[in-house]
Amino acid sequence: xxxxxxxxxxxxxxxxxxxxxLLGLIVLIVTVPLLYVLLGSFLQPDVLLTKxxxxxxxxxxxxxxxxxxxxxxxxxxxxxxxxxxxxxxxVSVIFTIMAGYSLSVDGLVGKKAxxxxxxxxxxxxxxxxxxxxxxxxxxxxxxxxxxILPGAITVWNIILARTYFRGLPKGLIEAARIDGxxxxxxxxxxxxxxxxxIIFVLALYSFxxxxxxxFDAMIYLEDRSLYPLQLILRDILxxxxxxxxxxxDQMARAELQRLAEMIKYSAIxxxxxxxxxxxxxxxxxxxxGVMVGSLK
Amino acid sequence: MATSKSDTLPGNTPPAKKKKSxxxxxxxxxxxxxxxxxxxxxxxxxxxxxxxxxxxIAFKDFSPLKGVWESEWVGLxxxxxxxxxxxxxxxxxxTIKLSAFDLLLGFPVPIILAIMLNQLRKARVKKNIQLIIYxxxxxxxxxxxxxxxxxxxxxxxxxxxxxxxxxxxxxxMSEPGYFRTIFIASGIWQGAGFASIIYxxxxxxxxxxxxxxxxxxxxTLLQRIRHIDLQALKPTMTVLFILAxxxxxxxxxxxxxxxxxxxxxxxxxxxxxxxxxxxxxxxDWSFGAAMGLFNSIISLVLLVAVNxxxxxxxxxxxx
Numbered sequence: 001x002x003x004x005x006x007x008x009x010x011x012x013x014x015x016x017x018x019x020x021x022l023l024g025l026i027v028l029i030v031t032v033p034l035l036y037v038l039l040g041s042f043l044q045p046d047v048l049l050t051k052x053x054x055x056x057x058x059x060x061x062x063x064x065x066x067x068x069x070x071x072x073x074x075x076x077x078x079x080x081x082x083x084x085x086x087x088x089x090x091v092s093v094i095f096t097i098m099a100g101y102s103l104s105v106d107g108l109v110g111k112k113a114x115x116x117x118x119x120x121x122x123x124x125x126x127x128x129x130x131x132x133x134x135x136x137x138x139x140x141x142x143x144x145x146x147x148i149l150p151g152a153i154t155v156w157n158i159i160l161a162r163t164y165f166r167g168l169p170k171g172l173i174e175a176a177r178i179d180g181x182x183x184x185x186x187x188x189x190x191x192x193x194x195x196x197x198i199i200f201v202l203a204l205y206s207f208x209x210x211x212x213x214x215f216d217a218m219i220y221l222e223d224r225s226l227y228p229l230q231l232i233l234r235d236i237l238x239x240x241x242x243x244x245x246x247x248x249d250q251m252a253r254a255e256l257q258r259l260a261e262m263i264k265y266s267a268i269x270x271x272x273x274x275x276x277x278x279x280x281x282x283x284x285x286x287x288x289g290v291m292v293g294s295l296k
Numbered sequence: 297m298a299t300s301k302s303d304t305l306p307g308n309t310p311p312a313k314k315k316k317s318x319x320x321x322x323x324x325x326x327x328x329x330x331x332x333x334x335x336x337x338x339x340x341x342x343x344x345x346x347x348x349x350x351x352x353i354a355f356k357d358f359s360p361l362k363g364v365w366e367s368e369w370v371g372l373x374x375x376x377x378x379x380x381x382x383x384x385x386x387x388x389x390x391t392i393k394l395s396a397f398d399l400l401l402g403f404p405v406p407i408i409l410a411i412m413l414n415q416l417r418k419a420r421v422k423k424n425i426q427l428i429i430y431x432x433x434x435x436x437x438x439x440x441x442x443x444x445x446x447x448x449x450x451x452x453x454x455x456x457x458x459x460x461x462x463x464x465x466x467x468x469m470s471e472p473g474y475f476r477t478i479f480i481a482s483g484i485w486q487g488a489g490f491a492s493i494i495y496x497x498x499x500x501x502x503x504x505x506x507x508x509x510x511x512x513x514x515x516t517l518l519q520r521i522r523h524i525d526l527q528a529l530k531p532t533m534t535v536l537f538i539l540a541x542x543x544x545x546x547x548x549x550x551x552x553x554x555x556x557x558x559x560x561x562x563x564x565x566x567x568x569x570x571x572x573x574x575x576x577x578x579x580d581w582s583f584g585a586a587m588g589l590f591n592s593i594i595s596l597v598l599l600v601a602v603n604x605x606x607x608x609x610x611x612x613x614x615x
Contacts, residue, residue, distance in 0.1 A: 016415055022412065099332060102330070108329060117337070125347065127588030127591070127592060129571065129575040182328065212435075233439065264446060276435075286430075
C-alpha cells in the first residue's frame with residue numbers, strides 16, 4: 001500500500017530481510033508455547049515428560065478433558081465466570097455510556113467540577129485494605145456483588161466514551177433539539193444507534209477483563225461454589241490441588257501426580273480457548289478502542 | 297431560589313449571580329443529563345471516595361468493633377513500624393527493582409515491534425503477524441503463571457532443552473535469582489505485541505511522501521526510521537512513559553503473587569503482596585492500610601515528578 005517506488009539500497013534491503021527473519025522468529029516465540037500446551041493436553045503425561053511432543057496416535061488421550069468434565073468444579077466456575085462477567089459488563093457499560101454522554105454535552109453546567117470529581121480517582125485511591133473493609137461493611141463479602149460493583153466504573157472508560165460522543169456530528173443533535181426532542185429522546189433514538197462501536201469496545205474490555213480476573217474473587221469470596229473459573233484454575237495450576245471428583249478411584253501417588261499434570265494442560269486449554277477463538281473476530285474493535293483512547 | 301436572588305438586586309445583578317441563576321435554570325431544564333450521571337457518581341463515591349476516607353485507619357489503631365471513626369489515633373506509628381521492620385528494605389528494593397527493570401526492558405519492545413511491522417510491504421502478512429502476536433494479551437494472568445510453572449519446572453520442557461548442556465535441572469521457581477527475569481520476560485511475551493497497536497497506528501499516520509523525499513535525498517532506511525518514524529512516535533511514547541512511571545509502584549502485583557513460592561520470596565515479595573498478606577490475611581488492617589498509602593504516595597510523587605521533568609525536556613505533558 002505504500003511506496004513501491006522507493007529504490008532501497010543494498011544495505012537497506014539486507015536490513016529488511018533480517019527484519020522479516022526476526023519477525024518470523026517472534027511469531028514462533030509466541031506460538032510455540034501455546035501450541036505446546038494445546039498438544040500437550042492431548043498427550044499421555046509420561047510420554048510428554050520423557051519424549052516431548054509425539055504425533056504417534058497411540059500416545060494420544062482425552063483423559064484430561066474427561067476428568068475435568070466429570071468433576072464439574074471447572075464447569076461451575078465457567079458458569080460463575082459468565083455470570084460475573086456479564087453482570088459486571090452490563091453495570092459498567094450502561095453507567096459509563098450514560099455518564100460519558102452527559103459529560104460530552106457542550107455547555108453542561110458543572111462539567112469541570114464533575115470531571116475533576118472523576119479524574120481525582122485516577123490519582124488517589126484508598127487501597128486494598130480500606131476497600132476490603134468497605135465491602136465487608138456493606139455486607140457484600142461472599143456475594144457476587146463484591147465482584148460486580150466495586151470496579152464497575154473506571155474513569156478511563158468514561159473518558160473513552162466521552163471522546164467518542166464528542167466526535168459525533170453535532171448538527172444531528174441540534175436538529176433534533178430544534179424539533180423539540182428531549183435529552184432522553186435524543187440519547188435513546190439518535191445517540192445510542194450511533195454508538196454501537198463504543199458500546200462494543202467497552203463491553204469487550206469489561207467482559208474480558210472480568211473473565212480473566214482472579215484477585216477480587218480471591219479476597220472477597222469464600223464459598224467454593226461461588227468461585228469463578230480463574231480461581232478454580234489457580235487451585236489446579238498454582239496450588240497443585242486436584243479436585244477429588246477428578247480422580248475418583250484410589251490411586252498410587254505417582255499416578256496421581258501424572259494425572260494432576262495432565263489436568264493442568266487441559267484446564268489451560270478449556271479456560272483460554274473461548275477467547276483465543278473469538279478474539280480474531282473482535283480484533284478491529286480492540287484497535288478502535290486503543291485509537292479512541294489515544295485521542296484524549 | 298433563583299428568582300429570590302435576582303429580586304434582591306434588581307437591575308444590578310453581578311455577573312456571577314446571574315450565571316448561577318442561569319445554571320439552575322439549565323439544570324432544571326436538562327435534569328436528564330444529571331440523572332444520567334447519577335449512577336456513576338454514586339458508585340465512584342462509594343467505592344473510590346469512601347475508601348479514601350477509610351485510609352485514615354493508617355493513622356489509627358483500627359478495630360472492627362469500633363469502626364473507622366471511633367478507632368484511636370496513633371499518628372505515624374504504623375508507618376514507623378513498617379519503615380523500621382527488618383524486611384522493609386528488601387521489600388521496598390524488590391518493588392523498585394522489579395518495576396524499574398520491567399519499565400526499562402519492557403517499554404522499548406512494543407516500539408521496536410511497531411517499527412519492524414511498519415517495514416512490511418504486504419498488508420495481509422502484516423495483519424496476520426499482528427493477529428498472532430496480540431493473542432497472548434487475552435490469556436489470563438492465572439493461566440500465564442500456570443504455563444510458567446509448567447515450562448520451568450525441573451521436569452519441564454525448558455529443562456529438557458537445557459539438559460543437553462547442563463547436568464542438573466534448574467529449579468527456576470525456587471531460585472530467587474531468576475524471579476525478576478521470569479516476571480519481566482513473561483510480561484514482554486504476553487504484552488509487547490498488544491502494546492504495539494498504538495505505535496503501529498501512530499506510524500500509519502506518517503505521510504509516505506516524507507519517506508519518499510528522504511529517500512530521494514539519499515537517506516538510508518535506518519536514518520529514515522530515526523528521523524521520521526521515531527519523531528512521529530515521540531508524543532505517544534512520552535504520554536505512555538509518564539503513565540508507566542506513575543504506575544511503577546502498582547506493578548503487576550497479581551502476577552507477582554501467583555509466581556511467589558516459599559523459596560523465591562527474597563526476590564518476589566513486593567509491597568503490594570506484603571500488604572495483602574499482612575493487611576488482609578493476618579487482619580493487620582491499619583498496618584496494611586499504612587503500607588498501601590505509603591505505596592500510593594510514592595506513585596503520585598513519581599507521576600508528578602516525571603511529568604515535570606518531561607515537560608521541561610520537550611514540552612509534552614500528560615495533564
